[in-house]
Amino acid sequence: MAIHWQTLTRNPDLPSAYLKAAFNRKVTGERLPELGLRCSLSADPRHLAAYRERCGFGEGGMLPATYPHVLAFALQMHLLTDKHFPFPLLGLVHLRNRIQVLRPLGGVAGVRVSVHAQNLQAHEKGVTFDLVTQVDDPLGPLWQEHSTMLCRQARIEGLSQPVQAPAQPAEPALVAVHRWYAAADTGRRYARVSGDYNPIHLSALSARLFGFPTAIAHGMWSLAQTVAALRERLPRSNYQLAVEFHKPVRLPSELILSASAAGLDGQLALHGRDDLLHMSGTWGPVAQ
Template sequence: MGRTGAPASYGVSELARLPKLGGLFAKGVAGSVGKRPKDAVRLPEVTYRVVGVDTTAEAAHLAAYLRLVGEPSSDVLPAGFLHVLAFPLATAVMVRGDFPLPLLGLVHLRNVARVLRPVRLGETLEVRAWAQDARAHRRGVQVDLVAEVLVDGDLAYRGVSTYLAKGFTAPDGAASADESPREEWAPPLPTARWKLGGGTGRAYGAVSGDQNPIHTSKLGARAFGFPRAIAHGMYVAARALAEVGPARRGETYEWTVEFFKPVLLPGTVDVSIRNVADVDPTGSAGGSGPASGYVYDGWRSGKNTRHFGGTVRPV
């Protein structure tokens, strides 16, 4: 996943508590109006930090999340829930006045998360978030929003969410993204089929706080070119992580997802969970030694429309 911690040049801005997504989204909508492609993107060099985040009060929230995504009842916070906890802090970075990209219209491309130690209900957390690595994309510029969760000063979770802003320009000298042509993809044998109702976006919005209208409203989705509401990317990724399950992924793991085509709601998604060794027996996709972990894909049932794909590997 690369380095941990924000770049050394970044300053630290202390917040008293984790912000609420509702107010941040309203600020982001208002601030998006004046952010248009002009000069090359320069990211704010700041890390937001909140200490003393007590998870004791998260019991009902965690239980609702686990039920929705299909995780078994547990006092361990899975990577998807840690993303939900930290996402408002990353969003606070994105709605700053000096953040050059508009919140509205950002395209979620991928996520890479690592759980380096189990985080349990009742533990007190430190949460950090910042933006880094603005770089060229054939359709604009992409940027990473990084969130870290620490327990007793030790890094427990690190998540990197990559977004695309169409039409914007990367800073001079920024490395271009690796955009080699994708290989032809054919659906594997499915291991599960999800029937997602029209209210799926509203249900995940209720537990995640992400009430973006493209996920909760047909009219809101149409404003951005979708015929109806689309599922949250992190919801379908979390469902796939739950399909792998706690026993198979272990206590420490890396979880990746790449998004291809949105899942329209209501919709039916076929899912395949396979052992990495069956897909890549040489281990070349994950370093030296035998391949380990799981590969997953999701696609439109009966079609070759690939929605998402990723891996879950031990750390």
């Protein structure tokens, strides 16, 4: 699929995207748009400091590996609420996420952020697609993310389901490395630094409107907390971190992160009460 790129002169505003999302509740097509959005963006020091504090990174010289997702969030929202995008934003489920840190993430200023959608696939519960986000500096690609999203309302004839991956080898021993408590207001607090005000994260009342008995934590908050806890184990660059989101984290909740030893390759798991698995994943070198 050839992408037709549209370059924006400034970061789009989020309120207009949320307004469009509120009125777009139907599936309107069966093909992803051949549209990509680009914009030159810079990390705001005050916003970055608030993100670091909220997600457990503390102070540091390197950019958190999950921060470019937040930097690109308004662009992602603008694409997902475009009139040519066939699936409603409200109700999309984040299934998987893969982040590639291609080179060390220093202070990000004047980078080009691009977003497009690809890889439409059938799924037993609907259809999935990948939201691809990339950050480039003058030297080339710096960071990339693939977010696999599920639209449960869509059923498209003729799409084939992806081939199942072969069985994985036995997992190495994972050791508990961090434990934290996700308070009832975690979703609201993360929304203030991420811009993601999806009602399922904000309160029990708003979450019930979408079928959840209580508010659930953002998947990207869980991932950010995990990256912060593992920052001494992860390489500085040329690595990828791939996770799958399983059961949602109901707020409030206590979480336990387990991981393998530091090294070029590793595995992780995030569990909650009664050993409920919320997220699992791996890290390793980016294939050359």
